[in-house]
Every structure is written in C-alpha cells, then in structure tokens.
Amino acid sequence: MRLTIDNHTLRGCDGESVLQCALRHNIRVPHLCTHPSLPAFGACRMCVVEIDGMRGFPASCATPAAEGMVVRTDTAALRDLRRSILELILIEHPSACLLCDKQVLCEELRPHAAKAGRTTGCHTCNNKDVCEVRDLARDLHISALPVPPVYRDLPLERSDPFIDRDLNLCILCGRCVRICKAQHGRSTIDFIGRGSHTHIGEAFGRSLTEAGCRFCGSCIDVCPTGSLADRYAKWYGAASRFTATTCILCDAACAVTVHASAQRRAVMAHGINTRVPICVLGRFAIPEFLNGAGRLKAPQVRIGDRLREVAWPQALAAVAERLTPFVGNAFALVCDSTSTLEDRHVFQRFTREVMQSPHYVEIQPDEHGVSRSGLPGGVRAALLTGDFVDLERVQALELLIVQDCYATPASECATVVLPAAVLAEVGGTWVDGESRMRPLRRACDPPGVAKPDWQIVCELAVAMAAAGFAYESAAAVAAEIGVGNAALRIKRADTPLAASDPTNRRTHFRGHCLAEKVGGLRQLPATASSALAAVGG
C-alpha cells in the first residue's frame, strides 16, 4: 500500500498504524501512551494528525494506515493542539522545573537529581535523565501553564518489595496496566476510581504483594515518568553501558540487558523480549547481588590466626606452595554447574593435570538452585568455588582454599580466599536447562580486584609451573573445548515458571542464599522449598 505523509509518498505495511508507518520512515510524531511492545490505546492524544477525508484530528496510533491516505503530522493547528494536550497533562504532573527560566544554569551546576522521597519536580525525580514527558515538553517549547497545577498529594508507596510508586507523577497513560495484562494475561494493577480521582492501583486497596504481583518489573520498564521505579536503580540516572547477556540465576537462561553506571557498576537488568516477562531474580536480583557489601574484593591469606588482604601474586604463590604437598588423591575441587563451560574446563584440567586427582566434583543444583555435596573419602585439601560443603567437613580439612564471590562461614576458616567475579561480571558460555549454549557477556566490573574463575585457576596453574594454562581469554578456552555457536535466548513460547509465579524462583546461587543478599526477596511470599523447610519437610 502507498500513502502520503507530510508530502512523502511512503510504502505502508498491512496492519500497521499511521504512527508506526511514520516512525518507521523516520518522521517524528510526538507520542506518549504508545509503546513499541503494546497495542494501540489512544489515551494521550499526543499523536494526533490531520488526514484528508477524515473528520477532526485522529490519533495516528489508533488509525490503520490505508491505501492513498494523505496525512499531515506537523501543522500549526496540530502543534497548538499538542501543546494544549501536554499542558493539560503537565497540570497534574510536577512540572515547575520545565517552566523554570534558570533551567540551563541549574542543569549545569547540579546535573543529578536529589534523592528525594516524594518527587516535586525534575530536580528531585529519579526519571529525570530518561523522562518522556520532559522530552516532549522541551520539543513543544512549553514555558507556562494556562492554570495553576494540581498536586494529588498521594502518599509515596514504598512498602512493597523492589518497587517504589509515586503516583503524583502518573499521567495515566496505562502502559503499566497494559503490559501487565499483555505479559501475564491478567493485570495485577488497573485504573482505580473515576474522573480526577483515577489512579493506578490494585483492587480493594491491597498492596502489590497481596494482589499477587509477580514482580517481573515490566511496568517499571514501560513507565514514561518516574511514577514506577526500581527501588535499587532509581537514583543512578541514565546508565552509560547496556550489555545483552544471559541470566544464569536459573535454567531458563533468559536474555537480559544489564545496565551499568559510569563507574561500571551493574545498576539494573531487564528482559530483552518484551512479549514474555522475566522472573523477579532476573529483573531485580542481579545488581543487588553483585554490589552486596559482603562481596569478596581482594585475595586474603591466613597469617597467624587472621585472614589478611594480599596482592594476587602473593596469594597465588601461597596457594601454590600449600597445595603442592596434596598433589594426588588427597585433593578435591568442588564447583557447581552454574559455572561457565570455560570455568569448568579449566577446573577439570587443573584437578586432573596439575593436582593429578580424580576428585573433580561438579554439583548439579536442585530445582531451587541448592547445591550441596560431601567430599570424597581421603580428601584432606580442597578448593571450593562456593558454599557447597558442610562446615564440619570443611573444618576437618588440612587445607582449604575458597574461591568465591561472598564470604561464608567456610571462607572464614580457609587458608586462602580468592575473590571471584560472577554473573554479569564475566564472559563465557553457559548451558541452559535445554542443554543449549548461551553466551555470557561481561556487562560490569567485578568489585575490587576479583577475577573470573577460569583466570584465577589458570594463574594458579602457572604459579605451580604447569604448562598449557596461558589462555588469553575465555574465548581461547572456549576454542579449546570446541564450543559451538552460543545464542541468547530471546524468543520463547512459554513464560518461565518463576516469572508467572515467583514462589517458583530459585533460592540459591553458587551455594549462597539469595534472600540474604537481596533485601526484597525476604519480603516476597515464601518459595516452595522454604515453605517445606518451615513445616520440617
């Protein structure tokens, strides 16, 4: 089909709206309630256009493109109309900063928003850097409001896990309601009340948790204002790096985009496929787990009765020296299958070739992510890459090396502790629940001087004068194993189990209880396994 938009003759696609057709051809039409992953709604009226032969100003998002249509998107009448519509929206949205004559100087001297409770303007808004309302107000040169603004004076809602809501900023575009319905079939939230009292909320005044929210965070991702916010990420502002990688917190291996701050710290993660939700772990747990205060940041060696931080060469020399007497059956290396293929390959080679031991123990986590194992009989020295072995057995060892991301009771009694990079801090290849290869890409820096597992063990092997461990990168290890093509799992027909019911989420990663590291998880309804534990099952 052919149609004319702003004097350009364009080819339209079947089923496409006038707005979609215009945007596809780089014709900018202001729009607000429309979102690429949602069907048209026609709520905000920002995308009004003029179409020959049609009365009034149809909303281009809800008007199907048709053969021979003649559309105008930028006339004086449309600009006036859009400005009036946006003014009406801004009357109910804290907008003083957009009307301020000191904006330029203010932005220059205090570019970051103050970390306020309730937001009263752009300078106290978590969404300041990426706000769609703000962008539109600037595009349309709004400098005054026709009548004084109205502040709804609603309380800041911050009693649910992970999500803060300041509905005083809400413009009722309904994206959150629609994405919830589109992704889950049934929306937890909806428009409540009528007229000027309309707000987004749950039925019967319940909280998100009580209303059965799945905490997939998709509502936050589509919100054009600062109304819905990720409590952890909200004050970091616009991220400076976006990396597509695989979430390895469960076997579903969802493709996620990890946002990193200017300091290269993980700030937020969200699903790549906007049609299927991801689970609470993928959406909210990754940054908080990675940035936890208890992360191991530097190698430590026991000197006297205390662990002391040392530089990598000293730590590796200490491990090499102490491990040498245990070459043979007395040594075991324990990891679980949340390690990358590259890590596990190096672990195996190290155990067999350098330590000449058959005791390479690779645990398969159970459905809750719990990895526990004993140690083979006769083992007197072990390298543990997570919290896998009972403390009593660990204490009975003559030599314990812990290579992990968090301090544990076991690491407290280790001879040497080596800090490992994990999750979005490492690149490599991972095998998901369907035995497919999934890529991991480094999205952020590890804390302190922590390094990827394969690298630590390779450097250790070199320190023990072993040959063939001088890999340049994880990719070099992958090439040796002959890893084929790994592709992100973006398309999927089904919703991951934990994304449709958070009680199916995993509780552990690498032997660590996730709820101990990620505050919001403690507030969520119990998982099946913890419910069982509570009744002594």
Place this chain on the structure above:
Amino acid sequence: MFEICAKREVAPNVHELVIRAPAIARKARPGQFAILMVDDKSERVPYTLCDWDREAGTITLVVQEVGQSSRKLVLLKAGDHVAHLAGPLGVPLEIEAFGTVALAAGCYGIGAILNIARAMKAAGNRVLSIVEADSHYLHYYRAELAAVSDELIQTTTDGSQGAKGHSADVIKHKLERGEQLHRVIAVGCPFMMMLTGNATKPFGVKTLAALNPIMLDGTGMCGACRVTVSSQTQFACVDGPYFDAHEIDWAELFDRKAAYSDEEIQAVARTEAVAARQQPQQRRPA
C-alpha cells in the same frame, strides 16, 4: 536519646520535627544549627535550628528527604527517639537594627528564616521575607512567617502563586527600582543562595548565605566542611554557617557537596521497603 514530640509533613517531602532538647533550646540563638544522628550508626548531619521553645525545652527542625540519613529521620514518628543531637553550633547571626532586612529562602530555608525574621523584627528592622518554591503547593509556614515579617513575598517557579521566578528575581527587581535593602540573608540550596548573591552584588548590598557543606564533627576538628571565602579556607561549622555571599567560591562548594554522590546513591539503593505503618503521615490537602 532525644524524643520527637511532634512531626508533620508541611509540604510534600518537607517535614517539620519538634524534638525535646532542653539544653539546646536554652542556648540557641538565631542562625545556629545542630548536628543530628538518627541512630548510633548513622551519619552526622547538620540541620538549621528553625525555632525553639525554651520553656517547653523543644527545638524545631525542617528536614527534606534527600538521601539515606534524612530518609531514616523522616520515617520516624512522634514518640520515637533520635540517637544524638549536638548543638547549638555555629556562630550566631549578627542581629542589629540595620534598617530593611530581606530574608531570601527556599526549601528548608523557609523554615530556617522563621527565628531570624522574629529576631530581626524585634531588633527594630523592617523585615521582608521573600520565599520561593517550585509551585504553590510547596509553600509552607505562610501564617507563621507573615506574623513575624513586615512583608511576606512568595514566588513560584511555575508562576502558580505570587511572582513567577525566584527570590533573587524579587530582590533584583526591588534594587533596580531603587528600594533600599540594608542587609540580605539567604537560606536554601547553594544554587538559590548563589543566585541571590549574584543579584545583590552589583548593588553592593551586604548579603550573607548559610552554607551547608558536608559536615562531620561540627566543632572545627575534621575540616570536612571547608569552604573558600575571600580566597581563604574557612570551616562552615565554626567560622560559619553565614558567609559573605559575594566572596564564596560557589563552584568549589558544588564540587565538594558532590564528592560522595556515588556512595550516597549506593547507600539509598540498599534500603529496603518501608513497612506500611511506618510511612510518614500524610499532609492533609489544603
């Protein structure tokens, strides 16, 4: 431990706390501040003494939630206690009969000028309280300030109440019209105080600004609150908080205040959900 006797949200995100602290109330003088620790592990934060009642033994603070420490503080309720309060600190403001005194204030400063206006008026000055806010619903203390000022002028950034603009615009306009201001005192965020100083400088009107750098001990020992005034290093805690607004190195103050912005964000990021019953009580719509 110091008991919070009363607490209310006077404007969105602006909280008024009345705290029992008889020793501070007995000695407090206009322009001074107190350092508060919410709990025994909390940061030490300076807050301006907005008002005090020597008989009741209470002080009044106006606190905006803008980070982890103020967040903890505003989540407390009447009847709760704060761990520690040290004060009064800082050099009291010079109170004399100057003639006409303009008090420019924004944000928490609107609360902070209450006692200054009262003292300046009692000393025989004509007191103009010029208060700014982003919008009409962010103004507070109207009646309180009107009672102790000869004139209360309100401005809003969006023009929804009073003049459109900032208090600096009002002061500039007055000076341009030839009105005599003998002293200007600015209390608010550094940005607002800087604008006020810039407005009065061409007219040579003595202007004081209450500086609020990051502060630790408050007694001149640590030097965290250093500011540069007239090319000299000064400590805001013992040499201030009031300094000549025309001589302050504002750029350095902005830089120093932002020194820990990444750590501040991390501290807030790790906060957990607030129990529903712990939410600050709601301000009633006017």
